[in-house]
Amino acid sequence: MKSKNRESLTDSRELDGSYDPLTDSVEDDFELSTVCHRPESMDKLQEQTKFTKKELQVLYRGFKNECPSGVVNEENFKNIYSQFFPQGDSSTYAHFLFEAFDTDKNGSVSFEDFVFGLSIILRGTINDRLNWAFNLYDLNKDGCITKDEMLDIMKSIYDMMGKYTYPTMQDDAPREHVESFFQKMDQNNDGVVTIEEFIESCKKVHVHCEIVMVLPVQPWLCRSPAHLRLISNH
Amino acid sequence: MAAGVAAWLPFARAAAIGWMPVANLPMPVAPTEKNKRQDELIILNVSGRRFQTWRNTLDRYPDTLLGSSEKEFFYNEETKEYFFDRDPDVFRSVLNFYRTGKLHYPRYECISSYDEELAFFGIVPEIIGDCCYEEYKDRKRENAERLMDDQEDNKDAKLPNMTFRETMWRAFENPHTSTMALVFYYVTGFFIAVSVITNVVETVPCGSALNMKEVPCGERYTVAFFCMDTACVMIFTVEYLMRLFAAPSRYRFMRSVMSIIDVVAILPYYIGLVMTDNEDVSGAFVTLRVFRVFRIFKFSRHSQGLRILGYTLKSCASELGFLLFSLTMAIIIFATVMFYAEKGSSSSKFTSIPASFWYTIVTMTTLGYGDMVPKTIAGKIFGSICSLSGVLVIALPVPVIVSNFSRIYHQNQRADKRRAQKKARLARIRISKTGSSNAFLHSKRNGLFNEALELTQLPYKMNVSDQCSTEEEQRLSKSTSLLESQHHHLLTCLEKTTNHEFVDEQYYQQSYLEAGLENYPTRSPSLSSQEGVTSTCCSRRSKKHHSPLPNSSEPAHMQPLTHVHHQGLQELSTIHIQPLSTSRSSLNLRMEEPAPLNCQGSQITTAIISIPTPPVTTPEGDAHLPAGPAHQNVVKVSAL
Numbered sequence: 001m002k003s004k005n006r007e008s009l010t011d012s013r014e015l016d017g018s019y020d021p022l023t024d025s026v027e028d029d030f031e032l033s034t035v036c037h038r039p040e041s042m043d044k045l046q047e048q049t050k051f052t053k054k055e056l057q058v059l060y061r062g063f064k065n066e067c068p069s070g071v072v073n074e075e076n077f078k079n080i081y082s083q084f085f086p087q088g089d090s091s092t093y094a095h096f097l098f099e100a101f102d103t104d105k106n107g108s109v110s111f112e113d114f115v116f117g118l119s120i121i122l123r124g125t126i127n128d129r130l131n132w133a134f135n136l137y138d139l140n141k142d143g144c145i146t147k148d149e150m151l152d153i154m155k156s157i158y159d160m161m162g163k164y165t166y167p168t169m170q171d172d173a174p175r176e177h178v179e180s181f182f183q184k185m186d187q188n189n190d191g192v193v194t195i196e197e198f199i200e201s202c203k204k205v206h207v208h209c210e211i212v213m214v215l216p217v218q219p220w221l222c223r224s225p226a227h228l229r230l231i232s233n234h
Numbered sequence: 235m236a237a238g239v240a241a242w243l244p245f246a247r248a249a250a251i252g253w254m255p256v257a258n259l260p261m262p263v264a265p266t267e268k269n270k271r272q273d274e275l276i277i278l279n280v281s282g283r284r285f286q287t288w289r290n291t292l293d294r295y296p297d298t299l300l301g302s303s304e305k306e307f308f309y310n311e312e313t314k315e316y317f318f319d320r321d322p323d324v325f326r327s328v329l330n331f332y333r334t335g336k337l338h339y340p341r342y343e344c345i346s347s348y349d350e351e352l353a354f355f356g357i358v359p360e361i362i363g364d365c366c367y368e369e370y371k372d373r374k375r376e377n378a379e380r381l382m383d384d385q386e387d388n389k390d391a392k393l394p395n396m397t398f399r400e401t402m403w404r405a406f407e408n409p410h411t412s413t414m415a416l417v418f419y420y421v422t423g424f425f426i427a428v429s430v431i432t433n434v435v436e437t438v439p440c441g442s443a444l445n446m447k448e449v450p451c452g453e454r455y456t457v458a459f460f461c462m463d464t465a466c467v468m469i470f471t472v473e474y475l476m477r478l479f480a481a482p483s484r485y486r487f488m489r490s491v492m493s494i495i496d497v498v499a500i501l502p503y504y505i506g507l508v509m510t511d512n513e514d515v516s517g518a519f520v521t522l523r524v525f526r527v528f529r530i531f532k533f534s535r536h537s538q539g540l541r542i543l544g545y546t547l548k549s550c551a552s553e554l555g556f557l558l559f560s561l562t563m564a565i566i567i568f569a570t571v572m573f574y575a576e577k578g579s580s581s582s583k584f585t586s587i588p589a590s591f592w593y594t595i596v597t598m599t600t601l602g603y604g605d606m607v608p609k610t611i612a613g614k615i616f617g618s619i620c621s622l623s624g625v626l627v628i629a630l631p632v633p634v635i636v637s638n639f640s641r642i643y644h645q646n647q648r649a650d651k652r653r654a655q656k657k658a659r660l661a662r663i664r665i666s667k668t669g670s671s672n673a674f675l676h677s678k679r680n681g682l683f684n685e686a687l688e689l690t691q692l693p694y695k696m697n698v699s700d701q702c703s704t705e706e707e708q709r710l711s712k713s714t715s716l717l718e719s720q721h722h723h724l725l726t727c728l729e730k731t732t733n734h735e736f737v738d739e740q741y742y743q744q745s746y747l748e749a750g751l752e753n754y755p756t757r758s759p760s761l762s763s764q765e766g767v768t769s770t771c772c773s774r775r776s777k778k779h780h781s782p783l784p785n786s787s788e789p790a791h792m793q794p795l796t797h798v799h800h801q802g803l804q805e806l807s808t809i810h811i812q813p814l815s816t817s818r819s820s821l822n823l824r825m826e827e828p829a830p831l832n833c834q835g836s837q838i839t840t841a842i843i844s845i846p847t848p849p850v851t852t853p854e855g856d857a858h859l860p861a862g863p864a865h866q867n868v869v870k871v872s873a874l
Contacts, residue, residue, distance in 0.1 A: 015492040015534060015541070016407065016477070036356050041303045060307040061319070068353035084724060086671040087736055158732050164742040165734035173732070 037070030039111040049119035056115070063111050071108040074098050088162030096156060100136040130199045144192040150178045277315035278329070283322040284315070291332050298356040300332065324351040331357065339366040345373040379645070380652070402480035419536070422473055426532045429466040432459060433526050467503045470496065470529075492535060499529040542646060546639040553638075557631040561598070564627055568594045568620040575613040582609065598624025674722050675738050 039045070042056055051059065064070070066080055074095065081094040101109045101117045120132045135141070139149045154174035161169065185193045185201045193201075276292065278285040278300075295301040310317045318325070324343060328351065331337040339348065339362055352359055362370050396404070405415035436452035436459055452459055474496045481487035502522040534540040547554065569590035576584040583606040584590050593606040597620050608617045729735050737745070 016481070016487060016490050036297075036353075036358075038297075038299075038302055038304050038356070039307075042306050057307050057309075064307075064354065065319075068350060070356075084721065085728070086667040157728070158734075160728060161732055161734055161736065164737050164739050165732075166737040166741065166745055167734065168742070168746055169734055173734075177732075 037108075037110050039070065045112065045115060049115050050123035051115065051119060059115060059118070060111060063114060071110045072114070073108045077109065085160045085162075087164060088160040090156075090160045092152075092156035093160055096136060096139065096153060099139070100132070126203070127199060130202050131195065134195050134198050144194045145198070146192050147178060147182060150181060150193075151175060154178050154181075278325075279310075279313070279315045279317045280320055280322045280325045281318070283325075285325065285329055287329065287332065294332060294335075295357075300328075300355060302356075304356070320354060321347065321351060324348055328352070328355050328357065331361075336363040337361050337366075338363055339370040341369060345370070345377050349374075399480050400482070402476065403482060406477055406480060422469065423533070423536045425466050425469045426529055426536075428462070429470075429529050430527075432462050432466070433529075463503060466529075467500050470500045470532075474500065492532075495528055495531045495534075498525055499532060502526055538646065542639070542643055546635065546642055549642070550635045550638045553631045553634045557628070560627050560631075564598065564623060565591055565594045568598070568616065568623075571616050572608060572613060572620070575616050576608055576610055579609045579613070584608075584613075594620060597621045599628065600624060670721075671736070672738065673718065674725050675736060677718075677722055678726075678736070 039060070042053060045051075045056055046053055049056075063072075066072070067076060072080075077098045078091045078094040081097070082090050084090070098109065101113050103113055103116070117132070120128050124132070134145070137145045137149060137153055139152060151174060154177050158169065158174045158177075163169070182193065185197055187197050187201065273288050273290050275286050276289050278287070292300045292305075299305055305316055308316050308318055323340075324347065327338055327340060327348075337357065337359075349359065359370070404411055405418070409415045409419035437450050439448040440451040440454050474493070477493070477496075478484060478487060487493055502525050505522055534544065569587050572593060573584050573587045573590045576582045576590075584593065590606075595601075596603050596606075597617060600621060602621075608614050725736065
């Protein structure tokens with residue numbers, strides 16, 4: 001491997017050996033830097049998810065436009081997601097979302113992961129959806145949500161609001177939110193919320209109604225510009 | 235087998251007829267083509283331009299988009315063609331690759347857009363043909379350098395939680411990060427200059443009045459110069475040790491150029507301290523003092539020009555080597571010739587061939603000191619040939635070095651320019667970001683949001699505005715695109731979840747200040763009759779933009795704004811008055827209060843007052859919309 005072919009002449013970092021020729025250089029030789037992932041055929045995806053062919057097509061076009069290599073890595077995912085929340089910092093929440101979508105834990109979300117997740121969220125039964133939401137909150141995937149996990153999630157959601165809010169964001173807003181959440185959800189008061197408590201409480205509190213009403217069922221029937229293609233909910 | 239060659243296979247098989255008569259063994263059976271599909275034409279519609287090719291052509295490369303089943307995702311049933319919303323010009327190159335097996339890079343194309351298209355179609359760029367490969371690599375390298383420049387600037391951003399050592403290293407490497415670093419930078423620069431000047435002045439003869447002998451200043455003011463030297467060396471030593479301490483990889487630092495220069499600069503002093511005033515050793519000691527001049531190289535941390543020069547010389551090592559080699563050859567040749575030519579003449583200075591070297595060098599570089607001149611005719615002839623060829627030999631490699639220097643220098647100029655423009659670029663990015671958030675706030679304020687909601691067919695009905703706002707619907711359907719409204723819906727869901735609203739910076743500053751001022755809790759819930767209070771609020775809201783509504787049917791919508799007081803003590807009583815415009819409303823409340831204000835002809839002013847509530851009245855946890863029992867919050871609406 002050749003060494004770097006351009007030095008940093010704008011400062012004297014190179015002279016002090018602070019410029020690492022191995023990692024900081026412009027590679028002259030070509031490495032196969034493009035990882036290309038091809039998804040399964042449309043028929044298979046159609047069987048495994050609840051989308052029609054047309055919807056799959058639209059989904060894939062949007063996906064491929066943002067990620068031509070066929071997979072999203074976490075950085076891209078955060079970039080895409082942050083475009084929707086210009087005022088706040090959505091990177092933590094995007095990280096949690098990424099973990100929830102990346103079911104096989106290989107550090108990247110392929111089109112199949114993406115479509116499976118969306119299929120559950122948009123077309124699944126109430127139980128499926130609540131299950132998915134539970135999975136999102138359960139950060140270490142151990143089957144129960146502790147207060148700390150909930151606090152992390154809540155902070156990340158509040159981070160998305162940014163600084164300029166009305167009323168002014170207090171520091172313990174997330175914590176209070178978590179307290180009230182636990183009050184409602186944790187029925188046996190053992191400090192954690194299990195999946196059954198979660199589903200039951202949500203059903204009681206009509207959360208599922210909102211999920212049905214707010215989340216789109218018939219997506220992507222319009223042509224959308226590139227940057228809103230991914231979550232054009234209808 | 236290359237794609238182009240495959241087309242000739244039938245010919246080669248037919249030509250095998252020549253072997254049949256002379257074959258001894260029977261020929262094998264020809265493979266039958268199972269399920270020979272009639273080759274069909276595929277239409278590829280790329281942004282309107284239709285390309286047609288055979289299916290087999292595309293199947294040649296099954297690990298690309300067009301060659302695999304991935305293209306089925308782009309199949310359009312109605313028009314029976316594959317539609318790609320990409321650049322048709324670049325697609326030409328892509329399709330030619332399938333046809334000819336060679337990928338060409340069009341020179342006029344931007345390298346990053348070309349790379350993107352290749353990535354989209356799943357083609358690895360390594361297979362670019364030789365004819366275009368160099369150009370491609372050059373452009374790619376330029377682009378990468380540009381990106382690296384941008385990243386370098388980001389590197390300077392201060393990372394949180396840096397250890398003291400890391401902070402120090404960053405301060406050393408980039409003096410602009412903190413004032414201390416800048417001070418240090420200038421102090422070391424000053425001391426380098428002082429040290430170099432001291433060394434120079436030391437040798438200047440200072441006239442002494444008493445004795446006629448001129449002594450250099452160094453010997454006259456020995457103590458003073460010694461103190462100066464000590465001070466400089468102390469500073470340099472401290473600096474070196476600090477750098478050594480802060481370096482992330484000490485081993486690498488110690489091997490680097492600058493550290494060697496540092497060591498060489500301060501070592502003579504210490505050696506001088508250690509060595510005694512020995513007669514035979516002091517000669518060597520004097521020689522060691524020569525190394526003190528290396529201190530001037532320490533300036534290369536301070537000067538970009540020096541670094542460019544050094545880098546140029548390093549990168550032109552081969553040209554310099556060639557120059558040196560050809561010069562040496564010429565010197566030897568001419569020296570030999572001159573020696574033998576001048577051998578005959580008496581009292582000639584050309585005593586040996588090495589002695590003639592001096593003459594040759596001085597002549598070839600057109601210096602001509604004149605201390606050695608040829609006297610014989612032959613010597614003069616060869617001497618003139620020598621000086622003519624000297625000019626040529628030196629003039630040849632020099633332009634290469636010059637052009638290298640020029641290229642590197644311009645590169646750095648460009649990098650500096652880009653850095654200067656970085657501010658403008660960041661401002662552009664910031665503007666585009668705030669543009670989208672401002673759009674949301676703007677639409678919120680003007681109440682276009684809830685009308686825009688009508689455009690989306692949400693399952694639950696808005697029975698309030700149905701009857702009234704048909705005209706406005708039409709008006710608004712033009713102004714807010716569907717996507718914008720969906721984006722705004724998303725942002726509003728977030729607002730509902732956290733029970734805070736997005737506001738712009740101005741309003742935030744305002745309310746922040748007012749939150750400090752207002753400490754008294756308000757008791758009376760209805761202020762409908764208190765004009766006085768109204769007026770104070772109006773002034774606060776005066777900055778808000780009120781969009782005038784048409785006089786005809788005006789839907790008045792409730793404007794509940796839920797405020798959550800987390801700290802029961804400090805309540806912020808807010809009164810929003812929007813005499814003219816509608817504003818965003820929370821969806822659930824509209825649902826739950828179906829008997830509200832309907833559209834009436836007159837202008838309606840609504841006042842919303844928030845009642846101080848006990849803390850922890852946040853709406854239910856993670857749902858997108860606050861569910862039913864949010865009534866503890868604070869909404870009271872009264873129509874004036």
